[in-house]
Amino acid sequence: MPALTPEEWQVLVLSLKVSFVAMAAALPLAFALAWVLARWRFPGKVLLDALVHLPLVLPPVVTGWLLLIAFGTNGPLGRFFAEWLGLTFIFRWTGAALAAAVMALPLMVRAMRLSIEAVDRRLEQAARTLGAGRWRTFATVTLPLAMPGVLAGLVLGLARSIGEFGATITFASNIPGETQTLPLAIYSALQMPGSEWQVTRLAVLSILVSVVALVASEWLARRSGQGGAHHAL
Amino acid sequence: MPFDVAITLQRGKLRLDYAFQTEKGGLTALFGPSGAGKTSLLDAIAGLARPSEGRILVEDRVLFDKARRIDLRPEQRRCGYVFQDLRLFPHKSVRDNLLYGWRLAPAERRWMDFDAALGFLGIGHLLDRRPATLSGGEAQRVAIGRALLSGPRFLLMDEPLASVDAERREEILTVIERIRDELALPILYVSHDRAEVDRLASRVIAI
Numbered sequence: 001m002p003a004l005t006p007e008e009w010q011v012l013v014l015s016l017k018v019s020f021v022a023m024a025a026a027l028p029l030a031f032a033l034a035w036v037l038a039r040w041r042f043p044g045k046v047l048l049d050a051l052v053h054l055p056l057v058l059p060p061v062v063t064g065w066l067l068l069i070a071f072g073t074n075g076p077l078g079r080f081f082a083e084w085l086g087l088t089f090i091f092r093w094t095g096a097a098l099a100a101a102v103m104a105l106p107l108m109v110r111a112m113r114l115s116i117e118a119v120d121r122r123l124e125q126a127a128r129t130l131g132a133g134r135w136r137t138f139a140t141v142t143l144p145l146a147m148p149g150v151l152a153g154l155v156l157g158l159a160r161s162i163g164e165f166g167a168t169i170t171f172a173s174n175i176p177g178e179t180q181t182l183p184l185a186i187y188s189a190l191q192m193p194g195s196e197w198q199v200t201r202l203a204v205l206s207i208l209v210s211v212v213a214l215v216a217s218e219w220l221a222r223r224s225g226q227g228g229a230h231h232a233l
Numbered sequence: 234m235p236f237d238v239a240i241t242l243q244r245g246k247l248r249l250d251y252a253f254q255t256e257k258g259g260l261t262a263l264f265g266p267s268g269a270g271k272t273s274l275l276d277a278i279a280g281l282a283r284p285s286e287g288r289i290l291v292e293d294r295v296l297f298d299k300a301r302r303i304d305l306r307p308e309q310r311r312c313g314y315v316f317q318d319l320r321l322f323p324h325k326s327v328r329d330n331l332l333y334g335w336r337l338a339p340a341e342r343r344w345m346d347f348d349a350a351l352g353f354l355g356i357g358h359l360l361d362r363r364p365a366t367l368s369g370g371e372a373q374r375v376a377i378g379r380a381l382l383s384g385p386r387f388l389l390m391d392e393p394l395a396s397v398d399a400e401r402r403e404e405i406l407t408v409i410e411r412i413r414d415e416l417a418l419p420i421l422y423v424s425h426d427r428a429e430v431d432r433l434a435s436r437v438i439a440i
Contacts, residue, residue: 120320122318123323126316126320127333128280129279129280129307129308129312129314130308130334130379131308131311131334131338132308132333133308144324
């Protein structure tokens with residue numbers, strides 16, 4: 001395939017930027033939610049669980065619309081971010097990242113929650129009797145044992161965010177150079193007559209990105225999976 | 234006084250009362266049938282289970298006192314707990330398991346150094362192995378070593394022969410006798426085996 005055109009480069013770089021920023025923002029939130037759902041017991045937990053899973057079951061266009069209401073110029077969260085952090089989302093790449101993060105969140109929380117639940121709490125007790133406080137126990141026992149699931153969640157989230165389309169186009173719109181990620185660029189190209197070659201190039205690019213992400217994640221999982229798989233003894 | 238315990242544990246609807254004191258020196262066996270709540274008692278002394286009433290003193294140090302609202306966290310109690318199910322860290326090498334508590338203890342609290350522990354327990358050749366690859370006897374010795382190296386002021390041992398096959402029992406029994414005779418460490422030893430208790434214990438408390 002011939003070298004990428006400047007427009008294609010722009011789409012690729014923007015896609016990666018949106019996905020990585022989305023993951024960086026979603027990772028701590030997803031882990032915190034997974035932790036709360038795995039370890040805490042409180043009234044309303046079912047509700048929180050349902051809320052987290054909502055983007056997974058709603059039509060993406062509805063999620064995008066809800067984001068518009070919440071994070072729009074006059075939305076409560078939109079106002080908050082604009083006033084306190086100077087951060088706006090609508091029609092901007094940050095909005096595409098937000099949509100990608102929200103759509104990826106349920107998958108990340110599910111994977112991480114399962115791995116946290118699988119950590120043998122008796123090992124945490126052993127660490128405590130050996131002199132480790134709560135945080136050190138978390139950092140040296142719980143987190144390393146849950147790491148394969150955390151990475152699996154990250155990979156699932158990344159895959160989901162790279163492919164994100166519906167919520168993004170609804171919420172952040174389809175603006176070349178600002179919010180037009182790979183799937184949106186492919187959609188735009190499909191709308192134009194006689195652009196089969198362009199669509200093909202973008203589709204191949206999309207496949208390449210996915211394959212690279214898959215191989216990288218496999219490698220990561222292999223590296224961290226050693227020792228984390230077996231429990232008890 | 235090494236151990237001075239008077240507590241009530243609530244396990245579901247079951248109410249378990251424990252009260253005993255021990256003299257200085259030797260090994261104290263807690264003897265009783267399975268399900269009598271022996272492990273619950275050790276967990277309470279280690280700070281892993283909270284009594285509903287009472288107090289726990291070890292070597293005249295208050296670890297728990299409901300009336301005075303004292304409840305030291307497990308990491309403050311300085312107890313060497315050898316669990317029945319061992320609980321070696323599966324993601325760490327034998328070396329890192331042994332050094333886990335040792336690294337966390339301030340230098341002045343460590344009374345056994347690493348090489349001495351390896352020699353004492355005969356585990357120097359296992360350092361680079363993962364716990365999953367150890368035999369029952371080897372894993373048991375590593376678990377004992379990990380507890381001793383954390384610089385504990387007392388030892389809790391929960392059925393340490395449970396995960397050891399018959400041929401290796403003698404080896405572990407000898408190790409425990411040496412700990413009892415050479416280390417001047419108060420030991421609470423849980424067992425349901427009469428012969429084991431007769432051989433090891435300086436005194437027996439029926440649970």
